[in-house]
Amino acid sequence: ELAKGINGLDKIVLRQSRYRSAEVYLYGGHVTSWKNENGEELLYLSSKAIFKPPKPIRGGIPLCFPQFSNLGTLESHGFARNRIWEVDASPPPLPTYSSPNAFVDLILRPTEDDLKTWPHNFEFRMRVDLGSEGELTLTSRIRNTNADGKPFTFTFAYHTYFSVSDISEVRVEGLETLDYLDNLKNRERFTEQGDAITFESEIDKIYLSTPTKIAILDHEKKRTFVVRKDGLADAVVWNPWDKKSKSISDLGDEDYKHMLCVEAAAVERPITLKPGEEWKGRLELSAVPSSYSSGQ
Ligand code: TA6
Secondary structure, eight states, X not given: OEEEOGGGXXXXXXXXXXXXXXXXXXXXXEEEEEEOTTOOXXXXXXXXXXXXXXXXXXXXXXXXXXXXXTSSSXXXXXXXXXXXXXXXXXXXOOOOOXXXXXXXXXXXXXXXXXXXXXXXXEEEEEEEEEOTTSOEEEEEEEEEOOSSOOOEEEEEEEOOEEEXXXXXXXXEESOTTXXXXXXXXXXXXXXXXXXXXXXXXXXXXXXXXXXXXXXXXXXXXXXXXXXXXXXXXXXXXXXXXXXXXXXXXTSOTTGGGGEEEEEEEEEEEEEEEOTXXXXXXXXXXXXXXXXXXXXX
């Protein structure tokens, strides 16, 4: 269902039941809302988010493409998150997770201006699918459509902002003992020691070659987010904490307490596509009561 969002921007509302829903803005191909059967919002969206090009939307699931972070010549996190996407009228077949169907297919192609800064023709297709159990699946397929025979290389992330009740009560499982690049220390490489990840200060780490399943346990809410990913080797964990938050104008000063970014990403090993080749990267999110997931 196509609807008008903030500032008159087009959005697609996916609905499984009265409350179970998700919203995707064509601006950025950006998921801004994901609600459970009780109507509780599961993603963090900043109340100061600016829904106006060229500023990407703060919160939800920004798409970082063709460059994660500032690791290259492009603007931070690339341009996909601040372009107007289109509904893809004739998507190639993909398995459907939702019944009744609640999905949308979007497509992004480069503009003339994009080709000046990143001279590669591509088709970036993304399906957003809200399953009947409330699981949210994003499947991205990026194809090299260069006619000049040239390959291209990119990095990528689903920069998901989860909503949490109190960051100091949150634990992330599935990343312990892994190697990571610490973005707060010139991307030096370290190995995570010990137990599950907990939070008491700013964190900006790129965990390398992680398992495909990561769990975010929100003790206070008694909720566990399960992140499953495919085709995305790495996982970024980010929380700006108090000081950094004050320097981010579209983020409330105290909001860091109620958000956590856990991002399925391909950063350490960029993806290279020859003309005609396609890459696929899938993210599946579910939110379950903690009692069902203890010991996972
Ligand atoms: O994924 C973590 C990160 O790259 C951080 O370094 C931090 O800057 C964040 O993303 C937000 O970036 P943005 O460009 O959206 O302000």
